[in-house]
Amino acid sequence: MIGYLGFIVLIPLAAVVWKSTGGGLEGFWNAVTSPAALASLKLTFGAAAVVALVNAVMGTLIAWVLVRDEFPGKGLVNSLIDLPFALPTIVAGLTLLALYGPRGPLGVNIAYTRMAVVAALLFVTLPFVVRSVQPVLHELDIEMEEAAASLGAGGLTIFRRVILPNLVPAILSGVALAFARAVGEFGAVILISGNVPFKTQVASVQIFSAIESDRPTAAAAISIVLLGLSFLALLAIDLVRRFGTKHER
Amino acid sequence: MKRISGIVVSLAALALTLVASGCGGTGSAANEGSGGSGGGKLTLVAYSTPQEAYEEIIPAFQKTAAGKGVEFEQSYGASGEQSRAVEAGLPADVVEFSLDSDITRLVDAGLVDSSWNQNSYKGMVTDSVVVFVVRKGNPDNIQTWDDLLDEGVEVITPNPFTSGGARWNIMAAYAAQISQGKSKDEAIAYLNELFHHVAVQDASARDALQTFTGGKGDVLLSYENEAITAQQKGEDVDYVVPDQTILIENPVAVTSDAPQSAADFVKFLYSDEAQKIFGEKGYRPVVKSVADTFDYPTPPSLSTIADFGGWGTVKDEFFDPENGIVAKIELELGVSTDSG
Numbered sequence: 231m232i233g234y235l236g237f238i239v240l241i242p243l244a245a246v247v248w249k250s251t252g253g254g255l256e257g258f259w260n261a262v263t264s265p266a267a268l269a270s271l272k273l274t275f276g277a278a279a280v281v282a283l284v285n286a287v288m289g290t291l292i293a294w295v296l297v298r299d300e301f302p303g304k305g306l307v308n309s310l311i312d313l314p315f316a317l318p319t320i321v322a323g324l325t326l327l328a329l330y331g332p333r334g335p336l337g338v339n340i341a342y343t344r345m346a347v348v349a350a351l352l353f354v355t356l357p358f359v360v361r362s363v364q365p366v367l368h369e370l371d372i373e374m375e376e377a378a379a380s381l382g383a384g385g386l387t388i389f390r391r392v393i394l395p396n397l398v399p400a401i402l403s404g405v406a407l408a409f410a411r412a413v414g415e416f417g418a419v420i421l422i423s424g425n426v427p428f429k430t431q432v433a434s435v436q437i438f439s440a441i442e443s444d445r446p447t448a449a450a451a452i453s454i455v456l457l458g459l460s461f462l463a464l465l466a467i468d469l470v471r472r473f474g475t476k477h478e479r
Numbered sequence: 480m481k482r483i484s485g486i487v488v489s490l491a492a493l494a495l496t497l498v499a500s501g502c503g504g505t506g507s508a509a510n511e512g513s514g515g516s517g518g519g520k521l522t523l524v525a526y527s528t529p530q531e532a533y534e535e536i537i538p539a540f541q542k543t544a545a546g547k548g549v550e551f552e553q554s555y556g557a558s559g560e561q562s563r564a565v566e567a568g569l570p571a572d573v574v575e576f577s578l579d580s581d582i583t584r585l586v587d588a589g590l591v592d593s594s595w596n597q598n599s600y601k602g603m604v605t606d607s608v609v610v611f612v613v614r615k616g617n618p619d620n621i622q623t624w625d626d627l628l629d630e631g632v633e634v635i636t637p638n639p640f641t642s643g644g645a646r647w648n649i650m651a652a653y654a655a656q657i658s659q660g661k662s663k664d665e666a667i668a669y670l671n672e673l674f675h676h677v678a679v680q681d682a683s684a685r686d687a688l689q690t691f692t693g694g695k696g697d698v699l700l701s702y703e704n705e706a707i708t709a710q711q712k713g714e715d716v717d718y719v720v721p722d723q724t725i726l727i728e729n730p731v732a733v734t735s736d737a738p739q740s741a742a743d744f745v746k747f748l749y750s751d752e753a754q755k756i757f758g759e760k761g762y763r764p765v766v767k768s769v770a771d772t773f774d775y776p777t778p779p780s781l782s783t784i785a786d787f788g789g790w791g792t793v794k795d796e797f798f799d800p801e802n803g804i805v806a807k808i809e810l811e812l813g814v815s816t817d818s819g
Contacts, residue, residue, distance in 0.1 A: 260801075264800075264801065265810055265813065266800075266806075266809070266810065266813065269813060324689075327689075327690075327693060328693070331693050331694060331695065332693060332694035332695050333693055333694035341693075341695065342678065342679050342690075342695065420681075420682050420686070421681070421686055421689065421690075424678070424679040424680065424681070424690075425638055425641070425679065425680045425681055425682055426677075426678075426679065426680050427638070427640075427680070427809050427812075427813050428809070428810075428812070428813025429813070431638075431680075435641065435682065438641055438682065439638065439640040439641040439800075440800070441563075442559050442560075442640060442641045442642070442643060443640050443798065443800045444584075445800060448800070
């Protein structure tokens with residue numbers, strides 16, 4: 231098992247770290263603190279945070295509707311949720327551009343703005359929270375809610391005090407996955423963002439530009455920052471989750 | 480603790496060997512065999528746009544005596560990526576890129592002989608020029624480089640740092656100023672102004688075309704062959720060849736251990752037949768007698784990249800990501816748009 235993990239994840243990650251130190255510590259620092267790199271990192275993590283938050287709310291809502299409500303075509307909607315995973319992200323970008331671009335049929339033109347970056351990320355990260363909350367909601371004993379209701383709790387109180395605490399761990403792990411994915415996304419963003427440095431250029435595109443300018447070391451260095459910050463964010467979310475579960479019991 | 484550091488070292492060593500051996504695999508999706516010594520098989524690695532021309536040129540070559548029975552494996556992609564893939568081990572017998580620095584990279588790696596550009600065409604197999612792609616009927620009446628700076632005109636050009644080929648556009652704008660008698664500082668000031676009008680900087684030339692045909696922008700800086708391809712595909716665009724522009728030259732080379740048939744193929748690329756196919760696909764033939772049969776307009780002032788010291792010099796002076804002229808312009812622009 232360890233060997234498998236090593237080959238699939240650890241060694242490639244180690245290789246990126248190794249590569250990033252090719253220019254020494256100073257080279258590393260210069261690469262990640264260049265104004266263009268900083269701006270793209272700021273945009274990337276900002277957008278990822280927004281996306282994670284929206285997913286937390288909307289993903290839970292969708293999961294709720296899919297588990298608790300009955301409506302015609304539910305099975306179809308349920309299988310639609312995973313499509314953003316199956317669609318090559320560059321196709322997703324192309325589609326979003328056609329829809330929300332200057333000639334889109336909806337009359338919404340957000341292409342080439344930061345809004346577009348967020349929209350593209352929302353599209354590709356949709357399944358994470360839905361799919362992690364759904365099974366928990368399925369397993370949730372409806373008798374608990376009934377008991378609460380019989381003791382006089384209103385709908386909001388039941389949701390806040392009974393349902394939500396049970397869902398929080400699942401929501402958080404979904405949010406963590408969505409966040410990490412948003413940070414590293416490339417294909418869906420590259421077409422619709424317009425890619426203007428300092429305005430709409432995300433870190434993954436900045437990395438691509440470093441590679442294209444024959445600066446593989448700088449590319450690896452920025453990747454390390456992405457990895458490091460994502461790791462910290464995931465760790466923080468995990469800690470909150472653990473604290474929550476411990477607190478609960 | 481000692482054991483842990485031992486593990487780290489061996490992991491790192493493993494990682495290195497993986498990097499060294501693994502990279503070759505990344506770009507080779509289109510190639511299953513290793514070209515080179517097969518005799519009857521040639522591997523062509525090229526940038527993306529000439530694919531349509533090669534679809535006609537290869538069958539034509541196979542009909543000649545030299546090309547009889549030669550099979551082809553082809554791989555097309557962004558010029559810089561293709562070049563890096565070959566450098567990292569992607570098998571290739573013939574390479575064609577959008578600019579000669581992508582071949583220089585292979586010369587430095589010992590994969591292409593340094594005499595590659597010693598033929599009478601200096602190693603270049605097709606030419607093109609930087610043009611203005613405009614909406615059908617040219618509603619904004621864009622004719623000159625100065626028109627690009629008119630109030631409200633939105634310009635689309637790929638990001639010169641993600642698209643090596645897009646650097647031609649910037650150099651065309653710069654060359655146009657110099658050939659109109661402007662000083663170097665004035666030409667740089669023009670570039671600065673121009674970037675204020677650039678609304679989108681797509682990652683590649685094809686992405687930029689997509690953006691433009693999708694309805695964004697008033698002018699797209701692109702290559703004549705891309706504009707012609709777009710028209711041939713039925714896109715509603717016109718293009719204007721400005722009075723001052725730059726000559727785009729696309730290099731071709733055989734790799735050092737390629738079989739004789741690779742050299743035969745490159746020789747065929749300079750034949751009237753192959754040059755004519757390139758010409759029909761929107762490229763300017765480098766063979767003059769063939770070029771004369773097409774009516775590609777000759778701009779009054781046509782600069783070449785050699786006028787500015789060649790790509791080696793231009794890359795450092797303009798496109799160094801930290802100190803290059805263009806990097807500084809983008810930085811200035813970024814700072815001003817960030818606060819505004």
